[in-house]
Amino acid sequence: MAKILPFKALRPAAELASKVASRPYDVLSSKEAKTEAQGNSYSFLHVTKSEIDLPENADIHSMEVYDKARQNLHAFIQRKVLFMESKPCYYIYELVMNGRSQTGLVCGSSVEDYENDIIKKHEFTRPEKEQDRINHIKITGAQTGNVFLAYRNVEAIDNLLNQWKKDRNPVYNFTADDNIQHTIWVINDSSSISNITSLFEEEVPNTYIADGHHRAASAAKVRAALGDKASEEANYFLTTLFPASQLHIMDYNRAVKDLNGLSVDEFLKKVGENFEVKLTGQNEVKPEALHQLGMYIDKNWYSITAKEGTYTNDPIGILDVSILQNNILSKILGIHDPRTDTRIDFIGGIRGLSELAKKVDSGEMAVAFSLFPVSIEQLFDIADSGNVMPPKSTWFEPKLRDGLLTHLID
DSSP states (O other), X not given: OOOEEOBOOEEEOGGGHHHHOBOOGGGSOHHHHHHHHTTOTTOTHHHHTGGGGSOTTOOTTSHHHHHHHHHHHHHHHHTTSEEEOSSOBEXXXXXXXXXXXXXXXXXXXXXXXXXXXXXXXXXXXXXXXXHHHHHHHHHHTEEOSOEEEXXXXXXXXXXXXXXXXXXXXXXXXXXXXXXXXXXXXXXXOHHHHHHHHHHHHHHOSOEEEEEOHHHHHHHHHHHXXXXXXXXXXXXXXXXXXXXXXXXXXXXXXXXXXXXXXXOHHHHHHHHTTTEEEEEEETSOOOOOSTTEEEEEETTEEEEEEEOTTSSOSSTTTTSHHHHHIIIIITTTTOOOOTTTOTTXXXXXXXXXXXXXXXHHHTTSOSEEEEOOOOOHHHHHHHHHHTOOOOSSOOEESSOOOBTSSBEEOO
């Protein structure tokens, strides 16, 4: 059963919360982060993307960058931009995007649960991305990035969190520049804290990583590396737990730089061997059901529907990302490992289908594909089966902001 713990968050003064809060480190390039933080000395990007405060030629994985992150974090504390909670608390984090809200519980989740598969995974991690977060955590002494976990709804937990929101005032409530509203409440009542801890231990057999596989793996490896020197706080990592019914998974689309030596006509003919291909012209194709995909090539959109026999009904084989990978990306375009092949790009659905057409029309890409989103139940089924999804299968929106709640481990 899920073991969670309250913690003393390092968090911003209320009047500075909107200035401190920053988008997650892994959705911004160094250049984008520098632009976003320009003129804002409070931005938490000075901690999560500290290369923005170093010369442009700085290696983003050098010790100089991690040391700068630590310096900046300590400076935030000394300037009283950030302060430490006086006692371990749970936190409620509500996000509202386009009128749709979702509410999660911010807490420490057990590294032991991660290692013992109580916390389920559905993606492989990449060693170089893990090492980056390991260095950042070890040198700053802080888990600055939140791991986004999902769990199957428990009515008692829903009711408790909703009642707390109703009865108490939030400590933060602001709308960010992307029009997403962020609201946070502090649960500091000892009885409520104990009740929440017990509810998860008794009613939630598993939690599932929705977003943040590298952050979770890195936290576990830091704890292992510290050994006997690990603090109690290092036995837990920063997470926000959302009930499944509130989550929204968006499509995660693909674009490929070339047609593997084929002409457009040759490529379309090969696609037609395993898909029903229908030209829609300038009408964008946003798939509305499983096994229907969109394809943009040579200034035209096509609806392509997988023929029977091109996929299996197991939890992985039935996914549209698998159908696309097996029947087009690998078989026709020669992209056998999308995790490492530089000819493929992944485009989150938040950017819209027009972004696919833009990349192809510019000549940067030769063909792009729109996909039907993976469901949360498919994610659970795959994680429960011990399998992993193809890379970049899920895109969750809205995203939590960094800097509002940080977990110190030393």
